Amino acid sequence: MPVAAAPRTPHAPDADEVPQRKLYRSADGRMLGGVARGLAGHLGLPVGWVRLAFLLLFMWGDGLGVLLYAAFWVFVPLGVGGRTGHRSFFENLPDGTRRLRKPDRGQITALIALFVGAGIFISKVQAGGASGRYVWPTLLVGAGVVLVWRQADNARRAHWSTAAGRNGRLFQAARALAGVALVGVGLTVFIVVRGSAAQLGNVLTATLAVLVGVALLAGPWLIRMTQDLSEERLMRIRAQERAEVAAHVHDSVLHTLTLIQRNAEDVSEVRRLARAQERELRNWLYKPEGTGKDEAEEPATLAEAVKKTAAEVEDHHGVPIEVVVVGDCPLDERLAAQVQAAREAMVNAAKYGGEGGPVQVYAEVEGQTVFVSVRDRGPGFDIDAVPGDRMGVRESIIGRMQRNGGTARLRSAPDGGTEVELEMERAANTA
C-alpha cells in the first residue's frame, strides 16, 4: 500500500512554499478532498508522508484514518494554495484543437494502487462472511457521500476560476445525481438487508411523510432566509464597490487637486497633472476589471503599447496626445520597433508642433499590416533642411523602420503640421 503515496512525493516539498498560517484544504493537486495536501502545506511536510500516515491510521487504527480525514474534510475550508492553474480534462494544443488531457504518471500509479488496495480489502471482507452484508451498503454510501462532497468543493472552487462551461455544469449535475443515487441505494440495501423486503414499503412511506412534514414546516422559513442572505450579500458587494471608488477618488484625485492648487501659476505643470489624472480616472472608470489600475507590467498588445507610449510622452512633455486605435494584435518584435519609432515621432510632434493643438495618434491593424500615423498641427518642417548630424528623424524613425522591414513616410499635412506615417507587416508566426 505505501505505493499509493510514493509517486506523489516529487511534487510535495516545493508545492507550498508560501507559509500558510491558517489551515486550508488544497484545491489543486488533490486526490480526494485535498486534506492531505493542505495539511502537508501547513506542516511543511511532503504530501506523501501525510498520505502515508492517513493510510497507516486506516489500516491499523480500525478506520481512525477515515474518521480523521472526514472530520478534516468537513471542518477545514477549501482554500487556494499548492499548485496553481486550472486543470481540466481537456487541454488546448498549440494548433487550436482540444484533446483529452494525458493523465500524469502519478495519477495512474495512484489509481492502480487504489485498485490493488480495494482488491485486498474485498478479499478480506469476503473471508469475513456475514459482515459483508454491512460492508457493501456502507461502501456504497461512503462513495456517494464522497462524490457529493467533492462536488460541493468544486462548486466553491468555480468561484475562483472562470473556466466553467456548459459541459462542466452538465457533468456536475450528473455527478451529483450519481452521488445521491449511490447513497440512496446504499441506505436502501442497509434497510432491506437488516429487515425484510416487506418492511421496505413501510419504511419508505414513513420517511416520505416525515420529509414532507419537515418541508412544509421549514420550507417558507428556509426560502426567506436564503433570500435575505443573497440580498445582504448584494448590499455588501455594493458597499464594497463604493468604498473602493471612494478610496480611489480620495487617493489620486484629491492628491492631484492639491498639487494643482499648489502649482497654480505653473500652467504647463497644471495641465500635465490634470491630463495624467484624467487619463487615470478614465482608465479606472471605463476599462474592464483588472486592467488600468496598475500598469506596472509591460503591455502585450499593440493597442496597449501605443496608449502607454502616448501617455508617457504626454506626461513628459505636457502636450495632449489623442490616441485612436482600430483593431488590435499581439506585440511582436517588429511592432515593438514600430512603437518605438512612433514614440520618437510623438516626442518630435510634442516638442515642435505642440502649440497647434493636440497631437493625433492613429493606429490601425488591418490584416497583416499595422499602420500608425502621428500628426501635429505645428509649423511643419523640411526633412532635407535638417542638418546631417541631427539623427532623430533619420535614424530613430526612418532608419529603425527600414531595418525592421517597414516603411516610414514624412509629409507635411495640408494646412500646416507634420504627419509621420509608419507601416509594418506583422511577423509571420503571429498569424
Added chain:
Amino acid sequence: MTEAGENAGVGETRRVRVVLVDDHRMFRTGVQAEIGETDRTGVEVVGEAADVDQAVTVITATRPEVVLLDVHLPGGGGVEVLRRCAPLMSAAENPVRFLALSVSDAAEDVIGVIRGGARGYVTKTITGTDLVDSVFRVQDGDAVFSPRLAGFVLDAFASTDAPPVDEDLDRLTQREREVLRLIARGYAYKEIAKQLFISVKTVESHVSAVLRKLQLSNRHELTRWATARRLV
C-alpha cells in the same frame, strides 16, 4: 475643426437656436459663454435643462434647431431624451437635431447616442469655435464625427467577416472608410476634401452615409461587436 471659417461667414445672416442639456450648471454657463458671447457666431441659447424631464419639456416648448446633449443625465441619460424626442427629430419641418457633447468617450456611450439618433458626437475638450462649427454642420443635416468616434465606427465595421445578408446596406464603401480613417487621424473635413480631391460637400455626404448605416441598427456586425465587448 476648421476655424469658424466658411460656416460662420454664412452665419452672419442666419441664427441657430440651441438648447443646452447638461446636469452641470457650471458647464452650461461655460458653453454659453463660449458659443453665445458674440453675434459673430450666430448661436443663440434659447433654453437649458439639467435632467431628462426638463430637457423634454424645454425642447418641446422651444423647438430649437440643435440640442447640445450630454450623455450622462439624471433620469435615464441622453439616450432617454433621444427616445422621447424621437417624433421631433423626424418632424417634416424644423426637425430638432441632436449633437452629443460629453466628457465620456467610452464606446458604449458614443455608439448608444448615435444609434439613438444623435447627428454627431463631440467631446467636451472641443474648442468654442469648433463647437460652433459643429452646431452649424449639424443644423445643415450633416454628421459630425470626432476622431475617436470615427475610430469606434471603423472598429465596428472593420474586422468581422462579412455577413452575406444586406451587404451593400451594412458595409462601408471604400471611400467612406477612407474618409473615416482620415477623420480618425485628426483631419478636418476641409483637409480631407483637399487630400482626396473631392469637395467638402462630398466629404459631408460620405460621413452622413456612415452615420445612416450606423443608425440602421446594423444588425450583424455592430451587435456582434458590442456583444464581444460586453457593451450590451
